[in-house]
Amino acid sequence: MALTKKEALLQAAKDLFGECGYNETTFKKIAERAGVAMGLMTHHFGNKEKLFLACGLEVLENFLVKLRETTSKSPNGLTAILDYCKAYLDFSIDPSTNWLVLVRCSPYSDMKTTADRDIMNEKFLEIHGVLIDAIKRGLEDKSIVPVDPVQTATIIVSLMVGVNRTRVLTPYAPDGFYEQALEFVKRAITPVPSETR
Amino acid sequence: MALTKKEALLQAAKDLFGECGYNETTFKKIAERAGVAMGLMTHHFGNKEKLFLACGLEVLENFLVKLRETTSKSPNGLTAILDYCKAYLDFSIDPSTNWLVLVRCSPYSDMKTTADRDIMNEKFLEIHGVLIDAIKRGLEDKSIVPVDPVQTATIIVSLMVGVNRTRVLTPYAPDGFYEQALEFVKRAITPVPSETR
DNA sequence: CAGGACTGTTTGAGTATTCATTCATGCAAG
DNA sequence: CTTGCATGAATGAATACTCAAACAGTCCTG
Numbered sequence: 476m477a478l479t480k481k482e483a484l485l486q487a488a489k490d491l492f493g494e495c496g497y498n499e500t501t502f503k504k505i506a507e508r509a510g511v512a513m514g515l516m517t518h519h520f521g522n523k524e525k526l527f528l529a530c531g532l533e534v535l536e537n538f539l540v541k542l543r544e545t546t547s548k549s550p551n552g553l554t555a556i557l558d559y560c561k562a563y564l565d566f567s568i569d570p571s572t573n574w575l576v577l578v579r580c581s582p583y584s585d586m587k588t589t590a591d592r593d594i595m596n597e598k599f600l601e602i603h604g605v606l607i608d609a610i611k612r613g614l615e616d617k618s619i620v621p622v623d624p625v626q627t628a629t630i631i632v633s634l635m636v637g638v639n640r641t642r643v644l645t646p647y648a649p650d651g652f653y654e655q656a657l658e659f660v661k662r663a664i665t666p667v668p669s670e671t672r
Numbered sequence: 673m674a675l676t677k678k679e680a681l682l683q684a685a686k687d688l689f690g691e692c693g694y695n696e697t698t699f700k701k702i703a704e705r706a707g708v709a710m711g712l713m714t715h716h717f718g719n720k721e722k723l724f725l726a727c728g729l730e731v732l733e734n735f736l737v738k739l740r741e742t743t744s745k746s747p748n749g750l751t752a753i754l755d756y757c758k759a760y761l762d763f764s765i766d767p768s769t770n771w772l773v774l775v776r777c778s779p780y781s782d783m784k785t786t787a788d789r790d791i792m793n794e795k796f797l798e799i800h801g802v803l804i805d806a807i808k809r810g811l812e813d814k815s816i817v818p819v820d821p822v823q824t825a826t827i828i829v830s831l832m833v834g835v836n837r838t839r840v841l842t843p844y845a846p847d848g849f850y851e852q853a854l855e856f857v858k859r860a861i862t863p864v865p866s867e868t869r
Numbered sequence: 870c871a872g873g874a875c876t877g878t879t880t881g882a883g884t885a886t887t888c889a890t891t892c893a894t895g896c897a898a899g
Numbered sequence: 900c901t902t903g904c905a906t907g908a909a910t911g912a913a914t915a916c917t918c919a920a921a922c923a924g925t926c927c928t929g
Contacts (some may be wrong), residue, residue, distance in 0.1 A: 494779055501888060501914080512906040517890060518905090544790050580777035584841075603844065614758055616751045618861070626852040629844055630835065633853070638827060638835030644781075646793065647800065655823040656830070662817070663860035665706065677879080698914065709880045714916060716878095872928095876922105879922075891910075899902090 476571045483509040488609045489530045493575030497527060497582050509612065524582050528591045534576050535598045541566055552613025553665065556631070557574045560660055564653045574603050578643060603628050619664040631660060678716045680706040686727045690772030694724060694779050709867045721779050725788045731773050732795045738763055738801045747811025752864065756803050757857055758759060761850045764836045775840060800825050828857060 487509035491500040506513040514582065520526040545562040545590075549555035560641070567574045583592040606628040613619035639658045644646040675683065684706035688697040697741045699720070703710040717723040742759040746752035782787045803825040810816035835853045839845040846852075 496777070498777075503888075505908095513889090514891080514906060520706070523889065580693070580781045584777045587899085597802050599842070601845070603912080623852070626846055626849065629838060629846060629855070630831075630850060630853050630856050631840045633834030634827075634831045634838060635834070637830030637832070641826060641830045642832060645796070647797070649823055649826060652823065652826060656827050659824070659827050659860050660802075663856050699916080703881095710915095711880060711917080712878080720915065865922075870928105874925105874927085876925080877923090880918105880920085882918095883909075884917075886915090887913085889910105889912090892908095893906105895904105897902105897904085899900105 478545070480509070480511045481517060484511060484515060484519060485533070488526055489534070489576055490572040492527060492530055493573050496579035497523075497584075498580060505581055505640070511607075521611060524589075527576075527582055530573070530576050530595065532598065534573050535595070535602075538566055539570060539598070539601055539605070542602065545592060546609050548603055549609070552611075552616050552617045553618035553661075555609035555612055556606065556619065556664065557657060557661060560631065560657055561611055561626060564639065565641045567635075568653075575643065575661070578640065603632055613664070616629075620666050622664065627664070630668060634660065641650060641665060676713060677706070677708045681708060681712060682723075682726060682730070682781065683718065685723055686691040686731070686773055689724060689727055689778075690770050690776060692775035692851055694720075695777060703803070721786075721788060724773075726790065727770070727773050728778070729791055731770050731801075732792070734769060735771075735796070736762055738804070739799065743802055743806050744755075746806070747868055748815045749806060749808075750815035750858075752806035752809055753803065753816070753828070753861065754854060754858060756806055757828065757854055760832045761839075761853070762834075764840065771842065773835065776852075800829055803828060808840050811836065814863070817863045819861065824861070831857065 487505050488500070491504055491508060494630065495504075501514050503515055505516065516523075516526060520529060542559060542564055545558050549558045566572050566578075567578075578636045583589070583595065601627075607624050610619070610622070610624040610628055614621065614624065634656065638648075638653065642652060681702065684702050685697070687777065688701055688705060691697075692701075699710050699713055711724060713720075718737060736807060741761055742755050745751045746755045763769050764775075780792065781787070800822075804821050806824055807816070807819070807821040811821065813817065831853065835845075836851065839849060
Protein backbone atom coordinates (compact mmCIF):
# COMPACT_ATOMS: atom_id res chain seq x y z
CA MET A 476 0.00 0.00 0.00
CA ALA A 477 1.62 3.25 -1.13
CA LEU A 478 -0.70 5.66 0.64
CA THR A 479 -1.93 5.56 4.20
CA LYS A 480 -5.65 6.01 4.57
CA LYS A 481 -5.10 9.51 5.86
CA GLU A 482 -3.09 10.40 2.77
CA ALA A 483 -5.63 8.78 0.48
CA LEU A 484 -8.31 10.84 2.15
CA LEU A 485 -6.39 14.08 1.71
CA GLN A 486 -5.68 13.34 -1.93
CA ALA A 487 -9.31 12.50 -2.65
CA ALA A 488 -10.37 15.68 -0.87
CA LYS A 489 -7.99 17.80 -2.93
CA ASP A 490 -9.29 16.26 -6.13
CA LEU A 491 -12.90 16.79 -5.23
CA PHE A 492 -12.60 20.28 -3.74
CA GLY A 493 -10.87 21.25 -6.96
CA GLU A 494 -13.48 19.67 -9.16
CA CYS A 495 -16.65 20.58 -7.33
CA GLY A 496 -15.84 23.34 -4.87
CA TYR A 497 -16.40 23.26 -1.16
CA ASN A 498 -20.15 23.01 -0.93
CA GLU A 499 -20.71 20.38 -3.60
CA THR A 500 -18.06 18.14 -2.10
CA THR A 501 -19.62 15.83 0.48
CA PHE A 502 -18.01 13.56 3.00
CA LYS A 503 -19.64 10.65 1.24
CA LYS A 504 -18.01 11.49 -2.11
CA ILE A 505 -14.61 11.88 -0.51
CA ALA A 506 -14.86 8.67 1.45
CA GLU A 507 -15.98 6.76 -1.63
CA ARG A 508 -13.18 8.07 -3.81
CA ALA A 509 -10.59 7.39 -1.14
CA GLY A 510 -12.04 3.97 -0.44
CA VAL A 511 -12.33 4.47 3.29
CA ALA A 512 -15.11 4.95 5.80
CA MET A 513 -16.76 8.31 6.36
CA GLY A 514 -15.94 8.44 10.03
CA LEU A 515 -12.22 8.58 9.31
CA MET A 516 -12.51 12.13 8.14
CA THR A 517 -13.59 13.64 11.40
CA HIS A 518 -11.22 11.31 13.17
CA HIS A 519 -8.15 12.55 11.28
CA PHE A 520 -9.10 16.12 10.46
CA GLY A 521 -11.74 17.19 12.95
CA ASN A 522 -14.29 18.64 10.57
CA LYS A 523 -14.86 19.69 6.99
CA GLU A 524 -13.34 23.13 7.30
CA LYS A 525 -10.17 21.78 8.84
CA LEU A 526 -9.93 19.23 6.07
CA PHE A 527 -10.25 21.98 3.51
CA LEU A 528 -7.62 24.03 5.26
CA ALA A 529 -5.22 21.07 5.16
CA CYS A 530 -5.82 20.74 1.41
CA GLY A 531 -5.37 24.44 0.73
CA LEU A 532 -2.23 24.76 2.80
CA GLU A 533 -0.59 21.83 1.08
CA VAL A 534 -1.25 23.28 -2.35
CA LEU A 535 -0.06 26.71 -1.27
CA GLU A 536 3.09 25.29 0.26
CA ASN A 537 4.04 23.46 -2.94
CA PHE A 538 3.29 26.62 -4.87
CA LEU A 539 5.58 28.71 -2.68
CA VAL A 540 8.43 26.24 -3.08
CA LYS A 541 8.08 26.38 -6.85
CA LEU A 542 8.05 30.18 -6.91
CA ARG A 543 11.10 30.49 -4.68
CA GLU A 544 13.02 27.91 -6.67
CA THR A 545 12.21 29.66 -9.90
CA THR A 546 13.07 33.23 -8.98
CA SER A 547 16.29 32.25 -7.26
CA LYS A 548 17.64 30.99 -10.56
CA SER A 549 16.85 34.09 -12.59
CA PRO A 550 19.85 36.17 -13.71
CA ASN A 551 18.31 39.60 -13.03
CA GLY A 552 15.27 41.38 -11.63
CA LEU A 553 13.27 41.65 -14.83
CA THR A 554 13.62 37.97 -15.69
CA ALA A 555 12.90 37.04 -12.07
CA ILE A 556 9.58 38.85 -12.36
CA LEU A 557 8.73 37.26 -15.68
CA ASP A 558 9.86 33.82 -14.49
CA TYR A 559 7.67 34.27 -11.43
CA CYS A 560 4.68 34.96 -13.66
CA LYS A 561 5.46 32.02 -15.89
CA ALA A 562 5.86 29.71 -12.91
CA TYR A 563 2.55 30.97 -11.51
CA LEU A 564 0.72 30.22 -14.72
CA ASP A 565 2.45 26.90 -15.32
CA PHE A 566 1.60 25.74 -11.83
CA SER A 567 -2.00 26.78 -12.26
CA ILE A 568 -2.65 24.59 -15.29
CA ASP A 569 -0.82 21.51 -14.07
CA PRO A 570 -3.56 19.15 -12.89
CA SER A 571 -1.22 17.32 -10.54
CA THR A 572 -0.81 20.42 -8.38
CA ASN A 573 -4.50 20.51 -7.40
CA TRP A 574 -4.40 24.24 -7.96
CA LEU A 575 -8.16 24.40 -8.42
CA VAL A 576 -8.64 23.88 -4.70
CA LEU A 577 -7.60 27.51 -4.34
CA VAL A 578 -9.77 28.78 -7.17
CA ARG A 579 -13.14 27.20 -6.55
CA CYS A 580 -15.57 28.30 -3.89
CA SER A 581 -14.17 27.87 -0.42
CA PRO A 582 -15.61 28.18 3.05
CA TYR A 583 -13.72 31.47 3.29
CA SER A 584 -15.57 33.04 0.39
CA ASP A 585 -17.95 34.98 2.55
CA MET A 586 -17.08 37.66 5.04
CA LYS A 587 -16.99 35.90 8.42
CA THR A 588 -13.40 36.01 9.54
CA THR A 589 -12.05 32.83 11.03
CA ALA A 590 -8.67 31.92 12.44
CA ASP A 591 -8.25 29.43 9.62
CA ARG A 592 -8.73 32.11 7.07
CA ASP A 593 -5.99 34.17 8.65
CA ILE A 594 -3.58 31.26 8.34
CA MET A 595 -4.27 31.14 4.61
CA ASN A 596 -3.91 34.89 4.30
CA GLU A 597 -0.48 34.77 5.86
CA LYS A 598 0.64 32.22 3.30
CA PHE A 599 -0.72 34.37 0.50
CA LEU A 600 1.32 37.24 1.85
CA GLU A 601 4.43 35.11 1.36
CA ILE A 602 3.40 34.63 -2.27
CA HIS A 603 3.38 38.40 -2.61
CA GLY A 604 6.66 38.60 -0.75
CA VAL A 605 8.52 36.53 -3.32
CA LEU A 606 7.44 38.89 -6.07
CA ILE A 607 8.21 41.99 -4.03
CA ASP A 608 11.77 40.72 -3.64
CA ALA A 609 12.06 40.12 -7.37
CA ILE A 610 10.86 43.65 -8.07
CA LYS A 611 13.36 45.10 -5.60
CA ARG A 612 16.10 43.23 -7.42
CA GLY A 613 14.88 44.78 -10.66
CA LEU A 614 14.98 48.25 -9.14
CA GLU A 615 18.53 47.74 -7.93
CA ASP A 616 19.94 46.31 -11.14
CA LYS A 617 17.88 48.84 -13.17
CA SER A 618 16.38 46.11 -15.34
CA ILE A 619 12.88 47.55 -14.79
CA VAL A 620 11.25 50.94 -14.76
CA PRO A 621 11.10 52.69 -11.34
CA VAL A 622 7.92 51.67 -9.48
CA ASP A 623 6.66 51.06 -5.97
CA PRO A 624 7.48 47.39 -5.21
CA VAL A 625 4.46 46.60 -3.04
CA GLN A 626 1.93 48.27 -5.33
CA THR A 627 3.39 46.70 -8.42
CA ALA A 628 3.66 43.24 -6.88
CA THR A 629 0.04 43.41 -5.81
CA ILE A 630 -1.00 44.46 -9.28
CA ILE A 631 0.98 41.72 -11.00
CA VAL A 632 -0.32 39.05 -8.64
CA SER A 633 -3.82 40.38 -9.29
CA LEU A 634 -3.19 40.10 -13.00
CA MET A 635 -2.13 36.49 -12.50
CA VAL A 636 -5.29 35.84 -10.47
CA GLY A 637 -7.40 37.34 -13.21
CA VAL A 638 -5.85 35.67 -16.23
CA ASN A 639 -5.81 32.37 -14.41
CA ARG A 640 -9.50 32.63 -13.60
CA THR A 641 -10.25 33.58 -17.17
CA ARG A 642 -8.31 30.60 -18.42
CA VAL A 643 -9.57 27.93 -16.06
CA LEU A 644 -13.09 29.10 -15.27
CA THR A 645 -14.37 30.71 -18.46
CA PRO A 646 -14.49 29.97 -22.18
CA TYR A 647 -13.07 33.37 -23.16
CA ALA A 648 -9.34 32.76 -23.14
CA PRO A 649 -7.97 32.83 -26.70
CA ASP A 650 -5.05 30.66 -27.86
CA GLY A 651 -1.71 31.85 -26.56
CA PHE A 652 -3.43 33.84 -23.84
CA TYR A 653 -0.85 33.21 -21.15
CA GLU A 654 2.02 34.15 -23.46
CA GLN A 655 0.31 37.40 -24.35
CA ALA A 656 -0.27 38.15 -20.69
CA LEU A 657 3.45 37.77 -20.06
CA GLU A 658 4.15 40.18 -22.91
CA PHE A 659 1.75 42.62 -21.34
CA VAL A 660 3.58 42.52 -18.03
CA LYS A 661 6.89 42.90 -19.81
CA ARG A 662 5.72 46.02 -21.65
CA ALA A 663 4.49 47.56 -18.42
CA ILE A 664 7.77 47.24 -16.53
CA THR A 665 10.54 47.25 -19.16
CA PRO A 666 12.47 50.51 -19.23
CA VAL A 667 11.84 52.61 -22.33
CA PRO A 668 14.86 52.67 -24.63
CA SER A 669 14.32 56.39 -25.18
CA GLU A 670 17.99 57.20 -25.55
CA THR A 671 18.17 54.57 -28.26
CA ARG A 672 21.62 53.13 -28.50
CA MET B 673 -45.66 51.69 -1.27
CA ALA B 674 -42.61 52.34 -3.43
CA LEU B 675 -41.66 48.73 -4.16
CA THR B 676 -43.87 45.87 -5.18
CA LYS B 677 -43.28 42.69 -3.24
CA LYS B 678 -41.58 41.19 -6.23
CA GLU B 679 -39.17 44.12 -6.40
CA ALA B 680 -38.53 44.01 -2.67
CA LEU B 681 -37.72 40.35 -3.02
CA LEU B 682 -35.27 40.94 -5.84
CA GLN B 683 -33.54 43.73 -3.95
CA ALA B 684 -33.23 41.66 -0.78
CA ALA B 685 -31.87 38.79 -2.83
CA LYS B 686 -29.24 41.02 -4.47
CA ASP B 687 -28.15 42.34 -1.10
CA LEU B 688 -27.87 38.90 0.43
CA PHE B 689 -26.26 37.11 -2.50
CA GLY B 690 -23.69 39.89 -2.47
CA GLU B 691 -23.10 39.64 1.25
CA CYS B 692 -23.18 35.91 1.79
CA GLY B 693 -22.81 34.22 -1.58
CA TYR B 694 -25.22 31.76 -3.11
CA ASN B 695 -25.05 28.89 -0.69
CA GLU B 696 -25.23 30.83 2.53
CA THR B 697 -28.22 32.79 1.31
CA THR B 698 -31.40 30.97 2.26
CA PHE B 699 -34.99 31.53 1.20
CA LYS B 700 -35.80 32.27 4.80
CA LYS B 701 -33.22 35.07 5.04
CA ILE B 702 -34.39 36.65 1.81
CA ALA B 703 -38.04 36.48 2.78
CA GLU B 704 -37.32 37.98 6.17
CA ARG B 705 -35.31 40.86 4.78
CA ALA B 706 -37.88 41.60 2.12
CA GLY B 707 -40.72 41.28 4.62
CA VAL B 708 -42.75 38.84 2.55
CA ALA B 709 -43.64 35.17 2.73
CA MET B 710 -41.27 32.47 1.58
CA GLY B 711 -43.67 31.02 -0.94
CA LEU B 712 -43.56 34.18 -3.01
CA MET B 713 -40.07 33.40 -4.22
CA THR B 714 -40.88 30.25 -6.08
CA HIS B 715 -44.09 31.84 -7.26
CA HIS B 716 -42.36 34.80 -8.89
CA PHE B 717 -39.01 33.33 -9.85
CA GLY B 718 -39.46 29.57 -10.07
CA ASN B 719 -36.49 28.47 -8.03
CA LYS B 720 -33.35 29.66 -6.35
CA GLU B 721 -31.15 29.47 -9.43
CA LYS B 722 -33.59 31.47 -11.49
CA LEU B 723 -33.75 34.07 -8.77
CA PHE B 724 -29.98 34.31 -8.77
CA LEU B 725 -29.94 34.63 -12.53
CA ALA B 726 -32.40 37.52 -12.33
CA CYS B 727 -30.15 39.26 -9.80
CA GLY B 728 -26.98 38.70 -11.81
CA LEU B 729 -28.48 39.82 -15.09
CA GLU B 730 -29.79 43.03 -13.59
CA VAL B 731 -26.37 43.92 -12.18
CA LEU B 732 -24.64 43.04 -15.44
CA GLU B 733 -27.11 45.05 -17.47
CA ASN B 734 -26.52 48.18 -15.39
CA PHE B 735 -22.81 47.59 -15.69
CA LEU B 736 -22.94 47.37 -19.46
CA VAL B 737 -24.91 50.61 -19.71
CA LYS B 738 -22.31 52.38 -17.59
CA LEU B 739 -19.40 51.07 -19.67
CA ARG B 740 -21.02 52.02 -22.97
CA GLU B 741 -21.91 55.49 -21.73
CA THR B 742 -18.39 56.05 -20.51
CA THR B 743 -16.41 54.93 -23.53
CA SER B 744 -18.68 56.74 -25.95
CA LYS B 745 -17.65 60.05 -24.40
CA SER B 746 -13.90 59.47 -24.58
CA PRO B 747 -12.00 61.64 -27.09
CA ASN B 748 -9.67 58.88 -28.38
CA GLY B 749 -8.84 55.19 -28.14
CA LEU B 750 -6.33 55.37 -25.32
CA THR B 751 -8.57 57.41 -23.05
CA ALA B 752 -11.52 55.18 -23.95
CA ILE B 753 -9.56 52.19 -22.66
CA LEU B 754 -8.49 53.96 -19.48
CA ASP B 755 -11.99 55.35 -18.92
CA TYR B 756 -13.35 51.85 -19.35
CA CYS B 757 -11.02 50.59 -16.65
CA LYS B 758 -11.88 53.46 -14.34
CA ALA B 759 -15.61 52.91 -14.88
CA TYR B 760 -15.15 49.19 -14.17
CA LEU B 761 -13.40 49.86 -10.88
CA ASP B 762 -15.73 52.65 -9.83
CA PHE B 763 -18.76 50.47 -10.45
CA SER B 764 -17.23 47.63 -8.49
CA ILE B 765 -16.83 49.59 -5.27
CA ASP B 766 -20.19 51.36 -5.36
CA PRO B 767 -22.35 49.44 -2.88
CA SER B 768 -25.57 50.54 -4.58
CA THR B 769 -24.69 48.58 -7.71
CA ASN B 770 -24.78 45.22 -5.91
CA TRP B 771 -21.62 44.31 -7.76
CA LEU B 772 -20.72 41.67 -5.20
CA VAL B 773 -23.45 39.44 -6.55
CA LEU B 774 -21.09 38.76 -9.45
CA VAL B 775 -18.02 38.25 -7.29
CA ARG B 776 -19.17 35.88 -4.59
CA CYS B 777 -19.75 32.19 -5.04
CA SER B 778 -22.52 31.49 -7.50
CA PRO B 779 -24.35 28.36 -8.59
CA TYR B 780 -22.26 28.55 -11.76
CA SER B 781 -18.99 28.27 -9.92
CA ASP B 782 -18.61 24.59 -10.57
CA MET B 783 -18.36 22.94 -13.93
CA LYS B 784 -21.87 21.74 -14.76
CA THR B 785 -22.95 23.79 -17.72
CA THR B 786 -26.50 25.04 -17.63
CA ALA B 787 -28.52 27.11 -20.03
CA ASP B 788 -28.62 29.87 -17.43
CA ARG B 789 -24.89 29.98 -17.30
CA ASP B 790 -24.73 30.47 -21.03
CA ILE B 791 -27.01 33.47 -20.77
CA MET B 792 -24.60 35.06 -18.30
CA ASN B 793 -21.62 34.19 -20.47
CA GLU B 794 -23.15 35.95 -23.42
CA LYS B 795 -23.55 39.11 -21.37
CA PHE B 796 -19.95 38.88 -20.24
CA LEU B 797 -18.92 38.66 -23.87
CA GLU B 798 -20.60 42.01 -24.41
CA ILE B 799 -18.48 43.43 -21.59
CA HIS B 800 -15.42 42.27 -23.49
CA GLY B 801 -16.89 43.64 -26.70
CA VAL B 802 -17.02 47.20 -25.40
CA LEU B 803 -13.32 47.09 -24.59
CA ILE B 804 -12.42 45.44 -27.89
CA ASP B 805 -14.06 48.34 -29.68
CA ALA B 806 -12.13 50.85 -27.60
CA ILE B 807 -8.87 49.10 -28.43
CA LYS B 808 -9.71 49.09 -32.11
CA ARG B 809 -10.29 52.83 -31.89
CA GLY B 810 -6.88 53.16 -30.30
CA LEU B 811 -5.26 51.17 -33.09
CA GLU B 812 -6.89 53.35 -35.71
CA ASP B 813 -6.05 56.69 -34.16
CA LYS B 814 -2.59 55.40 -33.18
CA SER B 815 -3.04 56.43 -29.56
CA ILE B 816 -1.87 52.97 -28.40
CA VAL B 817 0.88 50.55 -29.26
CA PRO B 818 0.00 47.90 -31.91
CA VAL B 819 -1.56 44.83 -30.25
CA ASP B 820 -4.14 42.15 -30.93
CA PRO B 821 -7.49 43.63 -29.81
CA VAL B 822 -9.10 40.43 -28.54
CA GLN B 823 -6.05 39.22 -26.65
CA THR B 824 -5.41 42.59 -25.09
CA ALA B 825 -9.03 43.15 -24.17
CA THR B 826 -9.14 39.76 -22.46
CA ILE B 827 -5.97 40.55 -20.55
CA ILE B 828 -7.19 43.95 -19.42
CA VAL B 829 -10.54 42.59 -18.32
CA SER B 830 -8.68 39.85 -16.47
CA LEU B 831 -6.58 42.50 -14.77
CA MET B 832 -9.75 44.28 -13.70
CA VAL B 833 -11.15 41.00 -12.37
CA GLY B 834 -7.97 40.41 -10.41
CA VAL B 835 -7.49 43.84 -8.92
CA ASN B 836 -11.15 44.02 -8.04
CA ARG B 837 -11.00 40.70 -6.23
CA THR B 838 -7.89 41.79 -4.40
CA ARG B 839 -9.58 44.99 -3.36
CA VAL B 840 -12.96 43.67 -2.28
CA LEU B 841 -12.14 40.15 -1.07
CA THR B 842 -8.70 40.40 0.51
CA PRO B 843 -6.83 42.64 2.95
CA TYR B 844 -3.83 43.06 0.64
CA ALA B 845 -4.79 46.08 -1.44
CA PRO B 846 -2.60 49.09 -0.50
CA ASP B 847 -3.84 52.69 -0.58
CA GLY B 848 -4.21 54.05 -4.07
CA PHE B 849 -4.24 50.55 -5.48
CA TYR B 850 -6.79 51.21 -8.21
CA GLU B 851 -4.95 54.33 -9.36
CA GLN B 852 -1.71 52.39 -9.63
CA ALA B 853 -3.44 49.65 -11.58
CA LEU B 854 -4.60 52.25 -14.09
CA GLU B 855 -1.04 53.51 -14.41
CA PHE B 856 0.09 49.96 -15.04
CA VAL B 857 -2.37 49.54 -17.89
CA LYS B 858 -1.35 52.88 -19.30
CA ARG B 859 2.33 51.94 -19.34
CA ALA B 860 1.57 48.66 -21.10
CA ILE B 861 -0.31 50.20 -24.01
CA THR B 862 1.04 53.74 -24.44
CA PRO B 863 3.27 54.09 -27.50
CA VAL B 864 6.94 54.60 -26.71
CA PRO B 865 8.16 58.07 -27.75
CA SER B 866 11.23 56.43 -29.30
CA GLU B 867 11.64 58.80 -32.20
CA THR B 868 11.87 61.65 -29.77
CA ARG B 869 11.51 64.79 -31.74
C1' DC C 870 -75.38 48.26 -9.03
C1' DA C 871 -75.18 43.63 -6.64
C1' DG C 872 -73.06 39.63 -6.71
C1' DG C 873 -70.70 35.97 -8.53
C1' DA C 874 -67.30 33.69 -11.10
C1' DC C 875 -62.47 34.07 -12.35
C1' DT C 876 -57.60 35.26 -12.06
C1' DG C 877 -53.51 36.17 -9.94
C1' DT C 878 -51.18 37.21 -5.38
C1' DT C 879 -49.87 35.96 -0.74
C1' DT C 880 -49.30 33.15 3.15
C1' DG C 881 -46.64 29.83 6.18
C1' DA C 882 -46.90 25.29 7.90
C1' DG C 883 -45.54 20.90 6.03
C1' DT C 884 -42.50 17.55 3.28
C1' DA C 885 -38.70 15.24 1.57
C1' DT C 886 -34.09 15.32 1.15
C1' DT C 887 -29.40 16.08 1.95
C1' DC C 888 -25.48 16.03 4.74
C1' DA C 889 -22.01 16.87 8.56
C1' DT C 890 -21.18 14.84 12.60
C1' DT C 891 -21.60 11.24 16.33
C1' DC C 892 -20.82 6.94 18.40
C1' DA C 893 -21.00 2.16 19.65
C1' DT C 894 -18.37 -1.29 18.18
C1' DG C 895 -14.66 -3.94 15.90
C1' DC C 896 -9.88 -4.68 15.14
C1' DA C 897 -4.78 -4.81 15.27
C1' DA C 898 -0.36 -3.83 17.22
C1' DG C 899 2.53 -3.14 21.09
C1' DC D 900 -4.85 -4.77 28.47
C1' DT D 901 -4.46 -0.60 26.33
C1' DT D 902 -4.29 2.57 22.79
C1' DG D 903 -5.37 4.37 18.58
C1' DC D 904 -7.04 3.30 13.79
C1' DA D 905 -11.24 2.11 11.39
C1' DT D 906 -16.17 1.29 10.33
C1' DG D 907 -20.80 2.84 8.72
C1' DA D 908 -25.50 3.02 10.51
C1' DA D 909 -27.97 6.41 13.20
C1' DT D 910 -28.93 11.24 14.40
C1' DG D 911 -30.49 15.67 14.04
C1' DA D 912 -30.28 20.02 11.90
C1' DA D 913 -30.85 22.70 7.81
C1' DT D 914 -33.29 24.02 3.88
C1' DA D 915 -35.33 24.16 -0.97
C1' DC D 916 -39.58 23.58 -2.46
C1' DT D 917 -44.90 22.31 -2.18
C1' DC D 918 -49.55 23.25 -1.51
C1' DA D 919 -54.07 24.14 0.24
C1' DA D 920 -56.28 27.86 1.65
C1' DA D 921 -57.09 32.90 2.25
C1' DC D 922 -57.28 37.21 -0.09
C1' DA D 923 -57.90 40.94 -3.51
C1' DG D 924 -58.81 42.76 -7.49
C1' DT D 925 -61.42 42.68 -12.25
C1' DC D 926 -64.77 41.67 -15.30
C1' DC D 927 -69.27 39.89 -16.61
C1' DT D 928 -74.23 39.69 -16.21
C1' DG D 929 -79.05 40.15 -14.82
